[in-house]
Amino acid sequence: MTPAFEAHIVRRWAAAGVHILREHRSELNALNVYPVPDGDTGTNLYLTFAAAAEAESNRTGDSNDVVDALTAMARGALLGARGNSGVILAQSLSGFAKAAQTASQASQQLTLTTLLKAGAVAARSAMESPQEGTALTVLDAAANASAREPGAAAVAARHALRRTPEMLEALQLAGVVDAGGRGVVLLLDALNSVWHDTDLTSPAEGFVPLSVPQLQSCTADAAYELMFITNADVAHDVSAKISEYGVSLAVTTGVDLSQIHIHCDDPEYVIRVAENFAPVRNIRIEKLANNTVVRRRLIAQAFGSGIVQLLAEANVVVVAAEPDSRPSVQDFVSAAIKANASQVILLPSDKDSLKVAQLAAAEIEAEDIECHVVPTISIQQTLAAVSVSDPQADMRDEIEVLSSAARAVTSIGLTRASRTTGSLKGEIAEGDVLSFLNGELHASNKTFKEALSQLIATVESAELVTVIPGRDLTEDQQTTLTHLLQQKFPNAEIATIAGRQDVWTLLVGLE
Numbered sequence: 001m002t003p004a005f006e007a008h009i010v011r012r013w014a015a016a017g018v019h020i021l022r023e024h025r026s027e028l029n030a031l032n033v034y035p036v037p038d039g040d041t042g043t044n045l046y047l048t049f050a051a052a053a054e055a056e057s058n059r060t061g062d063s064n065d066v067v068d069a070l071t072a073m074a075r076g077a078l079l080g081a082r083g084n085s086g087v088i089l090a091q092s093l094s095g096f097a098k099a100a101q102t103a104s105q106a107s108q109q110l111t112l113t114t115l116l117k118a119g120a121v122a123a124r125s126a127m128e129s130p131q132e133g134t135a136l137t138v139l140d141a142a143a144n145a146s147a148r149e150p151g152a153a154a155v156a157a158r159h160a161l162r163r164t165p166e167m168l169e170a171l172q173l174a175g176v177v178d179a180g181g182r183g184v185v186l187l188l189d190a191l192n193s194v195w196h197d198t199d200l201t202s203p204a205e206g207f208v209p210l211s212v213p214q215l216q217s218c219t220a221d222a223a224y225e226l227m228f229i230t231n232a233d234v235a236h237d238v239s240a241k242i243s244e245y246g247v248s249l250a251v252t253t254g255v256d257l258s259q260i261h262i263h264c265d266d267p268e269y270v271i272r273v274a275e276n277f278a279p280v281r282n283i284r285i286e287k288l289a290n291n292t293v294v295r296r297r298l299i300a301q302a303f304g305s306g307i308v309q310l311l312a313e314a315n316v317v318v319v320a321a322e323p324d325s326r327p328s329v330q331d332f333v334s335a336a337i338k339a340n341a342s343q344v345i346l347l348p349s350d351k352d353s354l355k356v357a358q359l360a361a362a363e364i365e366a367e368d369i370e371c372h373v374v375p376t377i378s379i380q381q382t383l384a385a386v387s388v389s390d391p392q393a394d395m396r397d398e399i400e401v402l403s404s405a406a407r408a409v410t411s412i413g414l415t416r417a418s419r420t421t422g423s424l425k426g427e428i429a430e431g432d433v434l435s436f437l438n439g440e441l442h443a444s445n446k447t448f449k450e451a452l453s454q455l456i457a458t459v460e461s462a463e464l465v466t467v468i469p470g471r472d473l474t475e476d477q478q479t480t481l482t483h484l485l486q487q488k489f490p491n492a493e494i495a496t497i498a499g500r501q502d503v504w505t506l507l508v509g510l511e
Contacts, residue, residue, distance in 0.1 A: 005100075005110045007062075009194060010069040014053035016190040016200055021046040024186055024202070030209045031179035034134070034170045035084065035221060035248055036263070036288050039212035040338070041179035044083035047334045049187070051080020052093055054330060067104050070097040071255075078254045079282070082338065083225065085180045087250040087261045088123045088135050094254055095122025116143040116153060128239070128249040133167025135180030142188060150195050154188035161185055161205055174213040177205050221247045222263035224312065226270055227284045232258045234277040241277070242270050263288060267312070268500075271305040275471075279502070280305070282320040285312040296391045296398070297339040300347040300382050301327055301357075304501030307379060307468070314386055317344075323503035326353050332360035336369055343370040343395060345402065349382040351439045370395070374402045377439050378411035380466060380509030383497070410462075411438050412455050412508040414448055433505075448473075448506065452481055459510055462489045466509035468499035473506055481506060 021028075021042070028042025055076025061068035074097040077090035099118035103110040120143035124130050141160030147153035164178040165171040171178055182205060189202035226246070230238055235258035239251050246264030264270050267285045274280050285308050299317045302308050308318050317339045319327045336344045344364065348357040357373045364371040372395065376382040385402040393401070413436040420430045428434065428444045435442045435451040437458065445451040465485050469478050485494060485508070499507065 005066060005112055005115055007064050007066040007069045009191075010066060010073065011056065011063075012194040013191045014049075014056045014073060016194050017187050018046070018050050018053045020186050020190045020200060020202060021049055021183070024182075027204060027208050028179045028183055028186075030212055031176045031182055033174045033176060033213055034168055034178065035131075037170075037212050038288055040083055040340070041085045041183065043338055043340075044086040045089060045180070045183045047337065048077050048081045048083075048086035048089050050334070051330075052077035052090075055079075066110060067097070067100045070100045073097070075254055078252050078257060078259050079229070080334070081227070081252055081259050081261070082284075082334075084248055084250055084261060085135065085183060087126060087227075087252050087259065088139075088180060089183070090252040090259065091126035091250075092119035092123045092139065094252060095119040098122070112148070112150060112153065113143070113146050116145075116147075119143070126250045126252055128243060131168070133164040133171060133181075134178050135184050137164065137167065138178070138181035138184040142184065150188050150192040154185060154192055157181075157185045157188055158205065165206075174209070175207050176209065176213070222288060223265045224267045224309075225261070225263055225284075225286045225288050226267040227259060227261045227282075228271065228274065228280045229257055229259055229282040230274060230280050231278040232256050235260065238274045238277050242273050245270050245273065268305050268309045268498075271500075281322055281325075283308045284318060284320045285309050286317070287312060287315065294341045294391065296343040296345070296395070297341040298345050298347060298386060298389055299332065299335045299339060300376075300386065301349040301353055302379060302382070304379075304468075304470070304499040306498040306500045307383070310383075310497060311386065316347075316386055321349075321353075323501065326350060327356065329356055329360045329363060332357055333363045333367070336360075336364040336371065337367060339369075341369070344372075345399070346371065346373045347376045347382040347385055347402075348373070349376050349379050351377040372399055374399060374406060376406045378409070378413070378507075378509075379468070379499075379501075380411045380507060381406040381409045383466065384409045384509060384511060408511050410459055410510040412436070412452070412506075412510065413439075413504050414451055414506040415504050417444070448477060449480055449484065452484055452506070452508075456485065456488045456510075459488075462492045462510040464509075464511040465489055465492045465494045466511075467494060467496045468501070468504075468507035468509075469496070470499060470501045470503070470505045470507070478506075 025042035029039045032041040052073040055072045059072040074093040077093045081090040095118040096115045120139040138157045138160045142153040142157040145156035161181045193200040246262040248263040250261040252259040301319045301321045319335045346357040348354045361371040384405045388405045417432045433445045433451045
């Protein structure tokens with residue numbers, strides 16, 4: 001009788017998988033030459049699986065419920081997926097979860113073969129143009145082995161991995177096997193060690209370079225990598241439409257959400273197209289073909305497609321956030337690992353995230369990365385700090401310059417109340433305009449013009465005014481509010497950033 005795949009196996013595999021991917025992260029990064037030689041496959045797989053393992057560890061359902069365990073991992077991976085390889089892994093885990101649900105509903109035993117086949121099919125379905133010689137080929141081999149236990153599946157996967165250079169010219173030219181496929185083998189070896197309670201080992205396959213080979217045939221296929229979350233019921237329509245504007249499209253679909261990955265030259269435009277179908281959240285934008293280990297990187301919490309793209313263009317690593325959903329300690333830690341730098345500076349961009357960033361700094365230091373926090377309490381302060389950053393400066397001087405730039409910013413925010421409530425400023429009705437000064441509620445008004453007028457009356461002078469309109473601010477409203485600022489500060493330079501953020505109808509920085 002084929003052994004059943006049970007919850008305790010999932011729990012131990014999650015921990016073992018995180019361990020083995022962490023240990024082999026550098027190896028996988030060095031193997032990464034396809035589709036883009038950006039040296040981050042190991043990091044992406046590690047961070048994606050770590051997000052899955054964390055979700056399984058934090059679940060509150062029945063500890064012996066394998067469906068609940070795999071569902072938690074699938075959702076964690078979907079929300080934490082990074083890069084093309086992370087999307088494939090997340091979609092495989094989604095296939096595992098759906099297979100477990102089907103088996104449970106039919107009162108059938110859940111076997112390894114059932115899971116592997118469902119995972120392989122799901123991973124292939126995530127890719128717009130499935131390519132042989134990648135993790136998809138290795139997953140198929142493991143699934144088609146019809147193995148009773150993971151050791152046999154790992155052997156089949158290894159044989160397929162050795163053949164990957166025959167299928168992809170980029171791998172052949174570099175003399176390496178596929179990085180994503182190697183990641184599949186690592187996770188199967190981890191599962192095998194848990195299954196049989198043996199030592200966790202996974203010898204490398206073939207030649208492993210010291211760094212990522214740079215191949216002319218494998219240059220970046222676009223300027224940016226874009227990832228975002230949208231509603232699952234529109235994911236197919238969104239992906240079909242945005243495929244016109246990029247390449248390497250992949251979609252990870254869960255019960256209610258989908259994560260979409262694409263390489264493109266104009267991420268902000270792609271997001272606008274996607275927003276015609278449903279709201280877009282958790283936007284991540286990274287420059288492609290930037291695999292060089294650098295001395296220092298800035299890491300900033302940010303939201304709004306325009307702001308995120310602006311920071312990405314400045315080589316800032318963005319921690320995806322929303323005004324109503326702030327990042328965790330692990331989100332900052334993951335971003336620091338992804339930054340590929342020996343030094344990082346965290347810019348929390350929010351008063352409530354400051355403590356989170358400080359806790360994350362201690363964890364980042366444990367990863368042998370020097371880390372400092374510049375206590376920015378708003379997006380406006382973060383943008384000011386980024387604008388004066390000098391990666392070549394002494395760290396102590398850099399911290400002082402960034403902190404000084406942030407302190408010089410007065411932050412204004414306008415939004416609408418989502419419900420009727422009381423406050424220290426009086427009764428607030430749903431739909432009222434709320435004005436915030438440096439993160440604190442200042443007043444409740446009926447119009448944006450009235451709210452902004454009251455706020456800027458409290459500020460004596462400004463040399464630079466940064467206007468960041470949100471998605472729901474009309475052109476007429478923006479013109480009116482900008483004119484108010486010009487009247488109040490006639491000698492100031494006024495700069496506009498199309499932030500396109502949700503919740504905050506208007507953000508203003510006064511320096």
